[in-house]
Amino acid sequence: xxxxxxxxxxxxxxxxxxxxxxxxxxxxxxxxxxxxxxxxxxxxxxxxxxxxxxxxxxxxxxxxxxxxxxxxxxxxxxxxxxxxxxxxxxxxxxxxxxxxxxxxxxxxxxxxxxxxxxxxxxxxxxxxxxxxxxxxxxxxxxxxxxxxxxxxxxxxxxxxxxxxxxxxxxxxxxxxxxxxxxxxxxxxxxxxxxxxxxxxxxxxxxxxxxxxxxxxxxxxxxxxxxxxxxxxxxxxxxxxxxxxxxxxxxxxxxxxxxxxxxxxxxxxxxxxxxxxxxxxxxxxxxxxxxxxxxxxxxxxxxxxxxxxxxxxxxxxxxxxxxxxxxxxxxxxxxxxxxxxxxxxxxxxxxxxxxxxxxxxxxxxxxxxxxxxxxxxxxxxxxxxxxxxxxxxxxxxxxxxxxxxxxxxxxxxxxxxxxxxxxxxxxxxxxxxxxxxxxxxx
Amino acid sequence: xxxxxxxxxxxxxxxxxxxxxxxxxxxxxxxxxxxxxxxxxxxxxxxxxxxxxxxxxxxxxxxxxxxxxxxxxxxxxxxxxxxxxxxxxxxxxxxxxxxxxxxxxxxxxxxxxxxxxxxxxxxxxxxxxxxxxxxxxxxxxxxxxxxxxxxxxxxxxxxxxxxxxxxxxxxxxxxxxxxxxxxxxxxxxxxxxxxxxxxxxxxxxxxxxxxxxxxxxxxxxxxxxxxxxxxxxxxxxxxxxxxxxxxxxxxxxxxxxxxxxxxxxxxxxxxxxxxxxxxxxxxxxxxxxxxxxxxxxxxxxxxxxxxxxxxxxxxxxxxxxxxxxxxxxxxxxxxxxxxxxxxxxxxxxxxxxxxxxxxxxxxxxxxxxxxxxxxxxxxxxxxxxxxxxxxxxxxxxxxxxxxxxxxxxxxxxxxxxxxxxxxx
Numbered sequence: 001x002x003x004x005x006x007x008x009x010x011x012x013x014x015x016x017x018x019x020x021x022x023x024x025x026x027x028x029x030x031x032x033x034x035x036x037x038x039x040x041x042x043x044x045x046x047x048x049x050x051x052x053x054x055x056x057x058x059x060x061x062x063x064x065x066x067x068x069x070x071x072x073x074x075x076x077x078x079x080x081x082x083x084x085x086x087x088x089x090x091x092x093x094x095x096x097x098x099x100x101x102x103x104x105x106x107x108x109x110x111x112x113x114x115x116x117x118x119x120x121x122x123x124x125x126x127x128x129x130x131x132x133x134x135x136x137x138x139x140x141x142x143x144x145x146x147x148x149x150x151x152x153x154x155x156x157x158x159x160x161x162x163x164x165x166x167x168x169x170x171x172x173x174x175x176x177x178x179x180x181x182x183x184x185x186x187x188x189x190x191x192x193x194x195x196x197x198x199x200x201x202x203x204x205x206x207x208x209x210x211x212x213x214x215x216x217x218x219x220x221x222x223x224x225x226x227x228x229x230x231x232x233x234x235x236x237x238x239x240x241x242x243x244x245x246x247x248x249x250x251x252x253x254x255x256x257x258x259x260x261x262x263x264x265x266x267x268x269x270x271x272x273x274x275x276x277x278x279x280x281x282x283x284x285x286x287x288x289x290x291x292x293x294x295x296x297x298x299x300x301x302x303x304x305x306x307x308x309x310x311x312x313x314x315x316x317x318x319x320x321x322x323x324x325x326x327x328x329x330x331x332x333x334x335x336x337x338x339x340x341x342x343x344x345x346x347x348x349x350x351x352x353x354x355x356x357x358x359x360x361x362x363x364x365x366x367x368x369x370x371x372x373x374x375x376x377x378x379x380x381x382x383x384x385x386x387x388x389x390x391x392x393x394x395x396x397x398x399x400x401x402x403x404x405x406x407x408x409x410x411x412x413x414x415x416x417x418x419x420x421x422x423x424x425x426x427x428x429x430x431x432x433x434x435x436x437x438x439x440x441x
Numbered sequence: 442x443x444x445x446x447x448x449x450x451x452x453x454x455x456x457x458x459x460x461x462x463x464x465x466x467x468x469x470x471x472x473x474x475x476x477x478x479x480x481x482x483x484x485x486x487x488x489x490x491x492x493x494x495x496x497x498x499x500x501x502x503x504x505x506x507x508x509x510x511x512x513x514x515x516x517x518x519x520x521x522x523x524x525x526x527x528x529x530x531x532x533x534x535x536x537x538x539x540x541x542x543x544x545x546x547x548x549x550x551x552x553x554x555x556x557x558x559x560x561x562x563x564x565x566x567x568x569x570x571x572x573x574x575x576x577x578x579x580x581x582x583x584x585x586x587x588x589x590x591x592x593x594x595x596x597x598x599x600x601x602x603x604x605x606x607x608x609x610x611x612x613x614x615x616x617x618x619x620x621x622x623x624x625x626x627x628x629x630x631x632x633x634x635x636x637x638x639x640x641x642x643x644x645x646x647x648x649x650x651x652x653x654x655x656x657x658x659x660x661x662x663x664x665x666x667x668x669x670x671x672x673x674x675x676x677x678x679x680x681x682x683x684x685x686x687x688x689x690x691x692x693x694x695x696x697x698x699x700x701x702x703x704x705x706x707x708x709x710x711x712x713x714x715x716x717x718x719x720x721x722x723x724x725x726x727x728x729x730x731x732x733x734x735x736x737x738x739x740x741x742x743x744x745x746x747x748x749x750x751x752x753x754x755x756x757x758x759x760x761x762x763x764x765x766x767x768x769x770x771x772x773x774x775x776x777x778x779x780x781x782x783x784x785x786x787x788x789x790x791x792x793x794x795x796x797x798x799x800x801x802x803x804x805x806x807x808x809x810x811x812x813x814x815x816x817x818x819x820x821x822x823x824x825x826x827x828x829x830x831x832x833x834x835x836x837x838x839x840x841x842x843x844x845x846x847x848x849x850x851x852x853x854x855x856x857x858x859x860x861x862x863x864x865x
Contacts, residue, residue: 118741121749176538283862303774305538312855334741344835396784396835
């Protein structure tokens, strides 16, 4: 009995402890630290306590029991953030209807998606994983940390903005997919714009119905047979957009459609966090800068469809110089592991500085996701989300050595190589055994 | 003719001849003060390269620049041989999703008659972009079916296809059957059992040999009938006669082994393409003597147990085993990224110098044009790139590109659109 109760208490306290504790302790020593926002420490240490960066400097002594990583000769940068991807999901597009704002990516998180591992192998610690671009209004996206091996619930970043996916152009009008039966409305850019307007007008009407109902209910002269309006999850989402509780992330390619969407946002008063892909951003850098709307783009992936055929590689750096908040995204479970290569290309196409280039995959996406207070740079008080590279991350010959989230190591190349070697050894031994057996026969 | 018109005509003639003489390129171009990476031979700091009649006249440290030579001041720049993309769709595709612009793929399973150089679009917007990143030569390759057609080697400059062609037929491309296949976006062929398809390949080659024999015999004896004309067999004759190599697209370990066996049995001259699981059978490939052209390294290995970096380290492993290799982009819009595939391999174990060879001298050797290009050596065609840094490095900018001794335009739709909207 006693043993059982002690055991039970132990288990319960362990569960409570593990669910309340945040992150781990870690000291990274003697690395070249590229903080992104506070310059470079040529040879310095970073102390992480309970997942939070406590100290950055030289010759920091490890408190007792704190694990130490020697980063001599290596480069330490903030964990890379992918502002637009579709990894760790069991579905991306709800394409049966054109408007599906009620769909939530949070409901289809897949913690076992191997793309999460691919992401950490390239130093990525946080992603904005999104609804697809098949619908003018898609679903609600979610920001997660790439904690490979943890549950999806543990990955969710609660500090991030709530964002809703919008899409313009070829994808929502389905011009690159085969149509079976009656084509889905909309089929043109006119229709795409009109259907978004229609839904916001509907949402406004819905909100008014509720306001009227609530007012009527409050008033003393209220009718006895007052009936509440029907709760509509789709409209609730759009109402949240209009209430400013959620912001738009809009997939667009062409300059014109992008400007039209900005007009729509003004018509209804909702906020746009960011345009996605927006191949022709360089054509409207002025407007984007004036409206303070960011862009999340490919550095040079282009010409895969007509609306992407003027997506020049100079756009990211050109827009940066014009004052637009630019991030580089992967939109892929593969490109996600080489976003630092794309950042380096921004130095070639448009001559961004090393720091400006690194910002494209760290602090800039953090600002776009509303998590700049916890991530995106190496500063005291931010989460210990870190990537360590063997050479400067903007050098073509570099590779990621370690990826750390909240002080915990999630990717370790040295460990990976060790395990691989052991596996190969075992394989060879097995083969030898087989050969011996075969020989006896 | 009045006096006035006569004078006018004379002035016109003088002007015209003056203009013409201005347009003529000087007989010698001297690239002065560059750090020269000839790829074959030692690097030269602050050396000179002389170009005459399209060829490299001299490379070295203390070279006298002849009087009247056009001097390219290359102090602080790095001189490399132009890169060779060993398999791409340059000139064969503009926009991926628009079928009207895609010309590297035929319908049907056997298309030995299809030649990429006959579909080449010299004005493709992707060519100047690749060229401005230091790529001067490319293998325009077909795809699809079992036998896709013939690839051609092209120079990345020219107003007509004819001006671009270096070698109109370099290899017959075969998509080696495999099951299960790598995930492909557009799989047009039904998946038949691999061994059955290999038999089909062997059968058509056998028929081609028989077709040749009947032709030979008929030649000697007028009384015998010629074989009925057969397009497929006709265009396979150079392959079975050992004149045209086959480029076999093959990926998985088992398939590579089967492909080596196939090449041996059919006595073919072969180049492998893809070979993403080559590291598992490096010794077998080495023994076969078959060179390898790697496909794009930017893919996640389909087999989890191979490790996340399987495609990245593959070139390093094969190089160590002694396999001859080259890199390729496998693309049109991203052909410009060829150097970064080589650099990525170098980030995962391949020697940096070997990586550079994989985009210069090795492909030249594989395609049998190494006497002509692939390095900066006397007598070779002057395909020269002047870069402000390591040519394989992401941030490096290319300053001058020479193809066949002529400086080429390095503007592109990228720079044109940028300049246009800068005016806004």
